[in-house]
Amino acid sequence: MQEPVENQLIQTSPRGSRPRLRRAASPMAWGQSGAVMALYHSGVLADIVIILGILGVFYGITQVGREWAGVLRPTVVIDLSFRALPRYTLFSLVRGLAAYCISFLFTIVYGYWAAKDRLAERLLVPILDILQSIPVLGFMPGVVLALVSVFPNSNTGLELAAVFMIFTGQAWNMTFSFYNSLKSVPAYLQEAGTIYHFNWWQRLTQIEMPYSAVGLIWNSMMSMAGGWFFLMVTEAFQLGNRDFRLPGIGSYMSVAVEKGDVPAMAAAVIAMVLMIVALDQLLWRPMVVWAQKFRIEDTSQEESMDSWFLDLLHHSHILRWIGAANSSIGHAFGSLISRFFRYPHRNMPGNSPVVSAPTGHGVPNRPSFSVVFARVLFFLLAAGLVFALTQVIRLLISVRIDEWLHLLRSDLLTLTRVTAAIVLGTLWALPVGLRIGLSPKLSKIMQPIVQVAASFPAPMLFPAVILLLALLRVNIGFGSVMLMLLGTQWYILFNVIAGAQAIPSDLKEAAASYRITGRQRFWSLYLPAIFPYLVTGWVTATGGAWNASIVAEIVTFRGQTLRAQGIGSVISEAAFGANFAELAAAILIMSLTVVLINRFVWRRLYAVASTQYNLSK
Secondary structure (H helix, E strand, O other), X not given: OOOOOHHHHOXXXXXXXXXXXXOOOOHHHHOOOHHHHHHHHHOHHHHHHXXXXXXXXXXXXXXXXXXXXXXXOOOOOOOOOHHHHHHHHHHHHHHHHHHHHHHHHHHHHXXXXXXXXXXXXXXXXXXXXXXXXXXXXXHHHHXXXXXXXXXXXXXXXXXXXXXXXXXXXXXXXXHHHHHHHHHXXXXXXXXXXXXXOOOHHHHHHHHHHHHHHXXXXXXXXXXXXXXXXXXXXXXXXXXXXXXXXXXXXXXXXXXXXXXXXXXXXXXXXHHXXXXXXXXHHHHHHHHHHHHHHHOOOOOXXXXXXXXXXXXXXXXXXXXXXXXXXXXXXXXXXXXXXXXXXXXXXXXXXXXXOOOOOOOOOOOOOOOOHHHHHHHHHHHHHHHHHHHXXXXXXXXXXOOOHHHHHHHHHHHHHHHHHHHHHHHHHHHHHHHHHHHHHHOHHHHHHHHHHHHXXXXXXXXXXXXXXXXXXXXXXXXXXXXXXXXXXXXXXHHHHHHHHHHHHOOOHHHHHHHHHOOOOHHHHHHHHHHHHHHXXXXXXXXXXXXXXXXXXXXXXXXXXXXXXXXXXXXXXXXXXXXXXXOHHHHHHHHHHHHHHHHHHHHHHHHHHHHHHHXXXXXXX
């Protein structure tokens, strides 16, 4: 067998060797005890941590399983005592991680299909635009009622509905990132796959996934933040006179806000921060450091990033054994997948032609199973969309002309607020993101802080912001822009940081050699290099702002409801009032607005980014 191409072109490790991770820069973190250091270097401490983690996961699954299998209750009473918070936090964490796993699988399948199939791309990308524009409350009524009817005697349907709602806040951002990465894989990497006779599975796992790793991980962090944003809505949902509340930190905060219980609100904020910090240190920071080996550049990074937890895991004997077992299993699985899902590379945009092995004398090649499967799935998807459209039309017939005009005026007001939020977010996120992304030392310090700030559900901060706006005598119409900004600015910041970290060191060294500094370096190097990432940030931030409008334009605090005229407040009131006709009309107008903006603004910017500012072309 030939040596995998990623060992030569992508990974920075020597050929045939396993990537080595540096030990913790400061052993002081582990104390000065010689016994502790001996346990650390021998791998015993890492194995103990892994075993404790496995036991903790098992306990968590047991607790969550009991909740899922419990009898469906008409009304859930949320305990606002502090001792209930750890259990509620565990439930919310499991829902968020389950939604992320589903989002990741969806991203790989949907993004790959859209990038590789030209026929499907014409339908899948607009669908993704529409799905991104539909707020959580647009999915929630139908999904909740359907799943509860499927599982009428247990909490399973309601729990699945909550996971699905969190999924809708995570998947679209990740999918856009992966799709754009696949469309911009450098030609020399594609040619390397052709030289080594890679099939589609090998291209995906050894070229395309590694190339997409940095952007996908950063957008995964942002997607988790998007899922947390609507936690208070998904866990404390009411439809008409029916209460679909679930125990969790979101419902805990929602009840605390309704009752004006300041200590409970502060406790929920602290619990949320602790959960986010733990996720950052134990999951996201190690993944960010691990992904640095997939950076495409000719020179080494000035100062490499590190993770104390990843350094600890590097010494584990258990993970080495699991890694060896997974290597053989993964190879067998890849061979099986490649055998049953052969995809003709000659039909894939961006791939060089691949010479297929002869199938027989004079016998034409038949379509592979994957092509037939993709076409069948494509037509089933199209048929499902037609059916859904007919059902929506039946609802829209009952909407009067004056109601349509009111919805259009509301949509224009929300569009103005969304634009203002994007402009304000860009003004500060662009310079700050560049500063963080270009400095590994600063990134090491700020990344956990930014992760906590981005992942924290902004609606939990709305009461404090509302009080501040009241003191400044700012009405909710203008104040809702600030509320939108709390949840959407991080999409821009994270993409700018990812783009800045992806700038090849040789270009920065060339700029320094030619003494290009200040504004000239910004306009000639930094902005062109990060422009594709910035456009992705704008697209996802715009979608996030439209979604945030449903909680930013109508806010309830201590029994008082503040409402700004806009399409977001219309959707919120229609969803909670079970007015499905008005809800469908409002979602349709919002979706059309987002799709038109994507078609005439963002798509053109994407074309500019891929043709004029692509470093691989």
